[in-house]
Amino acid sequence: MTKKLEHEYIAHTERPALTWDEQGQPYSTEYDDVYYSTTDALAETRFVFLDKNNLAARWPHLTHQQTFTVCETGFGAGLNFLATWQLWRSTRPSGRMHFISFEKHPLNSAQIAKALNRWPQFAALSEQLCALYPPSSAPGFHHITLDEGQVQLTLYFGDAKTGLEQLVLAHGAINKIENRSSCIGDKQQLVDAWYFDGFTPAKNPSIWQPCIFTLAAELSKSTTTFATFTSARSVRDAIENAGFKWQKVPGFGLKREMLFGTFEQHPFAQVDPNKAPTTAHRSYRKRNGVQHSWHLQTANSEHQPPKTAIVIGGGLAGAHAAHALALRGVNVTLLERAPNLANGASSNLQGLVYTRLSLSGNPLSRFNMAAQLYADRFYHSHNFYTTCGEASGVLHLATSNAIEKQLRNIGEQHASTDPNPIFNWVEQQDTEQAVGVSTSTGGLFIRNSGWLNPVQLCHALTNHPRITKLFNSDAAQLQQDAHGQWFALTNDGHKLASADITVICTARDAKHLAQTAYLPMRNIRGQVSHLSSHGLSQRLHASVCGAGYIAPAQSGIHCAGASFNLHENTLDLREEDHQFNIDNLASMSKSLTFNPPLTTLDGKVGFRATTPDYFPIVGPVPIRDEFCERFAGYRKRAATPIPQTGPYYRGLYVSVGYGSRGLAYTPLATESLCHSIFGELQPIATETLLHLHPARFLFRDLTRNRI
Ligand SMILES: Cc1cc2nc3c(=O)[nH]c(=O)nc-3n(C[C@H](O)[C@H](O)[C@H](O)COP(=O)(O)OP(=O)(O)OC[C@H]3O[C@@H](n4cnc5c(N)ncnc54)[C@H](O)[C@@H]3O)c2cc1C
Structure with a gap:
């Protein structure tokens, strides 16, 4: 189904090549260009992107269920996002904002913090952004929820063209064309405002190529606006050919001219709805291996957000x-x-926020990585790690040579791009320092992850x-x-x-x-054991998972798990399952040896609803x-x-x-x-x-x- 998509997958992002000037501003040595205007970058951001997209005047009209979507080509150090977020906060609209941005050479969080230092008025926002900012080496989509979900930031680390294609394919903007007679058009939550940004067209032509604007057009509706700092002829032509109507006005500061405008007409609007998709569609759908439309829903003119x-x-x-x-x-x-x-199944005392991590490049491992990173961000940003558990870190033990290779790879990749990486490979002799007890092997330590009480x-x-x-x-x-x-x-x-x-x-x-x-699922029985902590196990200050898992004790009890019983459906606690959990812990660390009387040992039995391909x-x-x-x-x-x-x-x-x-x-x-x-x-x-x-x-x- 998605084999070709896998070819597009890159194992890691491209690092930015940059230097810092005396004012602490980044300069791209690869594109030989500044990240921001050296005069007043914030004023330019406001002048070009916020004002010319008329955001402050449009936002008060949002209803509480509407989402206003801004899409930007080139995240840089996030100045445009912070300025937009700050304006959103001061305008206090009743809807939500979704800010989507693409970045081929992502800065890491320390570099972002350093670059944004120049604007002390953004200190609080910048701190929040950097705390939740994804590892810069991890390619693909990263979603961040801010302000209790009222502001959402989706970053795509990779080529903007690929990211835009993904948005079009996933969303079914194709629907607009294939089913024009029943299209939901403006009611669909497409992009409301485009920021066409990036290094100048002369220095980075790829971000200004015509297909970028064609894809942007597919995600636009009649109320969509755009703005860009450039008025280069090639950009103007590409924007116009894609269906946007532009105006040229004096640019910011010393810049002579800039462009802004609205989306006028879908470039494929004249296509007969009964005919097959256009060549443009066919080619990128084919290239992306998503030639089928079964996942798309026929648009409905009655569509309203649910109340x-x-x-x-x-x-x-x-x-x-x-x-x-x-x-x-x-x-x-x-x-x-x-x-x-x-x-x-959600009735255990403790559960680890855990997926099987690897860079092996199959769809499940990519989903695992995205889900792990998002879950940790989500539980932090909504304070669930402080109210329902603890983000004291999770050590993923290398339970085989193959797994060790995978986990080491992740640690090394992240250490090579981030000065304070989320993922760190820990050698066996250093595990005691990382988690409080010495473990039988080394492992990958996720410092911002942890355990939660599901109830x-x-x-x-x-x-x-x-x-x-x-x-x-x-x-x-x-x-x-x-x-x-x-x-x-x-x-x-x-x-x-x-x-x-x-x-x-x-x-x-x-x-x-x-x-x-008809949905194919089967139940897999599992049992956790409630083990009284002892002198050695009390030293555990982070969670450990390997053959089994264990979290730091709460009120003197570790909730350790968990057995797997494929063909059994009894809810009774079983001694052999307790023994299984205890043996697994002992194999992970000598300090995690427990000898409780099994007949009276407490625990919990549940059923995991599992699918044939392990995706939910x-x-x-x-x-x-x-x-x-x-x-x-x-x-x-x-x-x-x-x-x-x-x-x-x-x-x-x-x-x-x-x-x-x-x-x-x-x-x-x-x-x-x-x-x-x-x-x-x-x-x-x-x-x-x-x-x-x-x-x-x-x-x-x-x-x-x-x-
Ligand atoms: C032993 C064990 C250990 C585990 N450890 C971990 C761990 O460490 N980390 C982790 O991430 N995951 C762990 N899991 C898995 C995790 O618990 C499940 O993935 C998760 O709880 C599933 O949540 P759920 O809401 O889909 O299902 P459930 O929690 O089972 O919720 C389904 C709910 O639907 C209700 N319901 C069903 N039918 C109806 C109906 N017709 N009308 C009304 N209500 C209905 C049920 O009563 C139930 O409350 C573990 C699971 C087990 C069994």
């Missing part, structure tokens, strides 16, 4: 979904069939005035009326709740709802039979794309299948889900979107002639 939502399931997935929707102004009814939150986290996430929790509420059926309203009903038809949209977060029990019954299932729910009918052609010719969008229940979404990684996967997966629900540009790579997509199994099964 109300039902979330079914009060575990990590449901709590994250409810939280994210509430922050977007949606009134949520959370239905949980148990008498309280976090009753299923407390579910409570904290759902503690919001827009969330109503209904317990003892078993949603056995879902129905939609002619107006599109969803109803959750009990087995005997009693109405539990109604809302504009429904998000199913019931782990493997999604199988009991008719609309999601997150996104819109396909209408199975219609999907199979529409894409029946794949049974005969799997490789020939069928240029049609998929049939999906309008307003029905699912977020399940988190396996052993609920704490690390739910933040990013939920963020992507909300971007889908609101039609916003995605904060994740297209390949990840397709790997999370609920319809992926139907598509694969059709192409393999299994259904």
Whole structure:
């Protein structure tokens, strides 16, 4: 499905080649150009980008559910972003801002901090940005939520053209063209304002090539504006050919002229909607390996952001979904069939924010890295690490030579670009200093990661005035009326709740709802052991994972785990599982040897809902039979794309299948889900979107002639 996308993958970013002048300003030796104007860069930013896009006048008109999207080509040290963020804060609009920026040669957080030092008025914002700024060596999308989610920053570390293509492909702007007759046009949350920035066209022509503006046009609507500091002829022509109408005005300071304007017309607007996509589309879709459209939904002219939502399931997935929707102004009814939150797999005392990390370049390892980085940022920025756990670091032990190689690689890569890297390789002899006890092997230490109490986290996430929790509420059926309203009903038809949209977060029990019954998941039983701490284990001040895992003791108890039982479904605690957990800890460190009486040892049993490809299932729910009918052609010719969008229940979404990684996967997966629900540009790579997509199994099964 996404093989070709993998060719586009780069294992690490390109480092910036720069020097610093006497004022502490960066200068690119590669492009032989300044990052900022040497006179008054902030005034220029405001003059060119903020004023000419008319932001201060446009923002007060936003409704509380609208997102204003700014897209910038060239993040540099983030001055444009900080100036925009500061203006947003002082304007206090009721909506949200999503700022997307591309950077091929990302500075690291120390360099960003140094460059922004020149503007003391931004000290607080700069500090927040730098604290959450991603490792500069990690390519791809990085999403950062600020101001309680009211401001979002998506950084793409890599080539701007590739990043823009990803946005177009993931979002389905193609929808605008292929289904023009039913396109949602201006209601879709495309880009509202473009900042065409970067080193000058003469010094870095690649960021000003015509395809950049063609892609920008595909993400634009009739109210979209743009501004750029240059008025170079080649740029003007490219902008005009892409469908933007420009005006030339005197530039800032000594610069003679600059351009700004609006998006006038989609360059493909004249295309017959019944015909196949244009050559331009075909070529970059082909190049990116995303030639299919099954993941896209047919646009709906009635599309409105939801005001109300039902979330079914009060575990990590449901709590994250409810939280994210509430922050977007949606009134949520959370239905949980148990008498309280976090009753299923999310009921442990401690869980590690953990994924299997490697640079091996397969889609799962890329998702793991993106999810790990986002989860740690998310739990920090919302203070969950202080209220529901501890970000005291996690040591990933090298449990085999192959894993050691992978983990060392990550540590070395990050150490080579960041002076204070998030990931550090720790030799075996140094592990005691890193985590408090000496471990059997070295490992990769993630300094800003940690453990969380999932029960407390579910409570904290759902503690919001827009969330109503209904317990003892078993949603056995879902129905939609002619107006599109969803109803959750009990087995005997009693109405539990109604809302504009429904998000199913019931782990493997999604199988009991008719609309999601076919989703392939199986339960894997697991048991954690509650071990009383002892003199040596009390020295543990960070979490360790290897064959098993353990976190620093809370109230004298370590919650250590976890066993894997594939074909068992008993909820009873088992002595052999306790022994399994204890043996694993002993193999990780002599200091983590425990000898409790197994017969009375406490613990917890749960079931991990696991998918065949280990990705969770997150996104819109396909209408199975219609999907199979529409894409029946794949049974005969799997490789020939069928240029049609998929049939999906309008307003029905699912977020399940988190396996052993609920704490690390739910933040990013939920963020992507909300971007889908609101039609916003995605904060994740297209390949990840397709790997999370609920319809992926139907598509694969059709192409393999299994259904
Ligand atoms: C032993 C063990 C150890 C683990 N350790 C870790 C760890 O260290 N780190 C980590 O990240 N992950 C860990 N996990 C995995 C993690 O717990 C799961 O990925 C996560 O809890 C899944 O959350 P969920 O919301 O999808 O499912 P659940 O927590 O199972 O929540 C589903 C909820 O839906 C409710 N529900 C179901 N059907 C209905 C219905 N029809 N109507 C209303 N409500 C319904 C259920 O009652 C339940 O509360 C562990 C799992 C186990 C079993």
